[in-house]
Amino acid sequence: MIERWFKVRQQGSTPGREVVAGLTTFAAMAYILVVNPAILADAGMPRAALVTATALGAAVATLLMAFLANLPLALAPGMGINAFFAYAVCLGMGVPWQSALALVFINGVIFLLLFVSGVRERIVHAIPASLKAAICAGIGLFIAFIGLKNGGMVVAHPATLVGLGDLTSPPVALFSGGILVTCILVARRTPAAILCAIALISLAGFFVPDGAGGRITRLPETALAMPASLEPLFFKLDFGFVVREPLRALPVILTLLLVDMFDNLGTLIGVTKRAGLMDADGRVPNLSRALTADSLAAIFSSLIGTSTVVSYIESAAGVQAGGRTGLTGVTVAALFLLSLFFAPLILAIPGVAVAPALVVVGILMFESVTEIDLTRFEIAAPAVLTLLAMPVTFSISTGMGIGLIAAVAIGLGSGRSRENLKPFTIGLAGVFVLHFLEPLFLG
Known part of the structure; x- marks a missing residue:
């Protein structure tokens, strides 16, 4: 049955090798069980239920990819x-998380329709390659900045807007050391480096005072428990925001769509290329099925109460360990389901242990800046504006909009980048112009 479903031997692998690859991929990405609930809880969502939603969303989405596309992607x-x-959406724009889930649902439906209808090529090619790289790198800066803020290293300052936190404070000192430990482990290519760093920082937290008479890390009452109920999150979508304020909702949906699309395409290309699964013409095998799985996963994630589920570049770790088929994904999914019963341990991990992971993930995402030709000003200017605007305005969509508008304006004004200015690109920039001028329209 395994051979019939996954064609393991046909791909030059074995069931044992696929299981080991699944274990490796899970170890590389298991930090999401800690990090995702910590981030979304800041939007007011219940953290215990988020652990369940994160694990369940990852498991179901990975199974979809395994059985629809037979790829070793988690x-x-x-x-x-x-x-x-x-x-950006919940705290920055003041959108309730229930309404934000509705935007994720709409994004998933549009994503599915676009890939079924064939419109995807127009959208993929509408964004200049330099801006795609800048968006990814800008998100990396944004995540790193959030990590520095959550760790207490960056604080508000009345004169300079931001300043250096109190490094002599035990929690901030632990966070600072945690960044160094995480960077060292990643640089040494330690398996599951980020997860190991979170564990080490959490252990150190047992010996570091929290400033309130206790310790930063505290033991939970029990290590095992039944999974937290999804009821606080399940089917809590609210479409009222989209109906009442479509001009504010549209740029958010567009950003979700583009980030979802480009993240998934980039991961598919990168992982399948590393696995040697691309054909002679450089095409990804079962691309349409893989993107269908991605879009169905986005829809499912909104229904169970979490942000968009996407393909993970950490799948490359499993590919490096020999994973070639969907059986790798089945192993990953089984481990995510098993993790549901260890939620008390996950919830006991302190915020200062998670914050260094955000900083390092941001650094890794910033890698894409090398794809930008900074020697050409007409390319560098929109890209750098995108990079700067995302963390400074605390908004990914604002940075993306500023970059698109700048690219169109500079391209039309200079005549040097017209090859990148397709009608659809100009249309996307126009959507952001309307968004930024919304206060004027509302009087």
Whole structure:
């Protein structure tokens, strides 16, 4: 049955190798069980239920990818998208999380329709390659900035807007050391480096005072428990915001759609290329089925109460360990389901242990800045504006909009980037112009 479903031997692998690859992928991405609930809880969502939603969303989405596309790809709530959901949409724009889930649902439906109808090529090619790289790198800066803020290293300052926190404070000192430990483990290519760092910082927290008479890390009452109920999150979508304020909702949906699309395409290309699964013409096998699985996962994630589920680049760790088929994903999904029963341990992990992971994930995402040709000003200017605007305005969509508008304006004004200015690109920039001028329209 395994051979019939996954064609393991046909792909030059074995069931044992696929299981080991699944274990490796899970170890590399298991930090999401800690990080995703911590981020979304800042938007007012119940953290215990978020642990269940994160594990269940990852398991179901990974199974969809395994059985529809037979690829060794694991999925989970996306880093970057969850920060956009919590900090930009819910906290920045004041949108209730129930309404934000509705936007995720709409994004998933549009994503599915676009890939079924064939419109995807127009959208993929509408964004200049330099801006795609800048968006990814800008999200990395944004996530890193959030990590620094949550760890207490960056604080508000009345004169300079931001300043250095109190490094002599035990929690901030632990956070600072945690960044160094995480960076060292990642640089040494330690398996599951980020997860190991979270565990080490949490253990150190047992010996570090929290400033309130206790310790930063405290033991839970029990290590095992039945999974927390999904009831506080399940089917809590509210479409009222979309109906009442479509001009504010549209840029958010657009950002979710584009980030979802480009994250998934980039991961599919990168992982399948590393696994040697691409054909002679460089095409990804079962691409349409894989993108269908991604879009169904996005819809499912909104229904169970979490931000968009996407393909994870950490799947490359499993590919490196020999994973070639969907059996790798089945192993990952089984481990995520098993993790549901360890929620008390996950919830006991302190925020200062998670914050260094955000900083390092941000650094890793910033890698894409190398794809930007900074020697050409007409390319560099929109990209750098995007990079700066995202963390400074505390908004991914604002940074993306500023970058698109700048790219169109500079391209039309200079005549040097017209090859990147397709009608659809100009249309996307126009949507953001309307969004930024919304206060004027509302009087």
